[in-house]
Amino acid sequence: MTSSPIKSVLVVDDSRLARMLISKYILSKHPHWLILEASSGQEAVEKARVESPNYVTMDYNMEGMTGAEAARQILRDAPQTHIVLFTANIQTSTRTQAADLGIHFVGKPVTEQTVQQALDYFSSRP
Numbered sequence: 001m002t003s004s005p006i007k008s009v010l011v012v013d014d015s016r017l018a019r020m021l022i023s024k025y026i027l028s029k030h031p032h033w034l035i036l037e038a039s040s041g042q043e044a045v046e047k048a049r050v051e052s053p054n055y056v057t058m059d060y061n062m063e064g065m066t067g068a069e070a071a072r073q074i075l076r077d078a079p080q081t082h083i084v085l086f087t088a089n090i091q092t093s094t095r096t097q098a099a100d101l102g103i104h105f106v107g108k109p110v111t112e113q114t115v116q117q118a119l120d121y122f123s124s125r126p
Contacts, residue, residue: 009034033082041070085104104121
């Protein structure tokens with residue numbers, strides 16, 4: 001019997017608390033997944049290049065590079081990466097940016113339900 005390969009998730013948010021909550025909820029559903037963290041868009045791009053995560057949860061408003069720009073760069077390098085824009089910035093323009101990038105949008109706050117929305121999206125992807 002072959003076991004499935006371990007999935008990895010890069011959790012990107014400038015809030016340490018948000019990263020901790022998202023990670024906790026993911027691990028409660030998928031205890032064998034590898035959780036990686038980044039606190040900025042630039043750090044996310046660099047970690048994604050090195051670690052090649054299957055999935056990314058990406059905050060939008062971060063110092064330096066926005067989550068949309070970081071997602072654009074990650075997808076340019078690794079188009080197979082599945083990204084959820086996980087943000088409190090719920091304006092139509094932000095949702096449109098996410099759609100234009102081909103990434104899924106989930107509005108904050110970070111709750112078990114909103115993290116589940118991200119997990120549902122990830123599980124619907126090959």
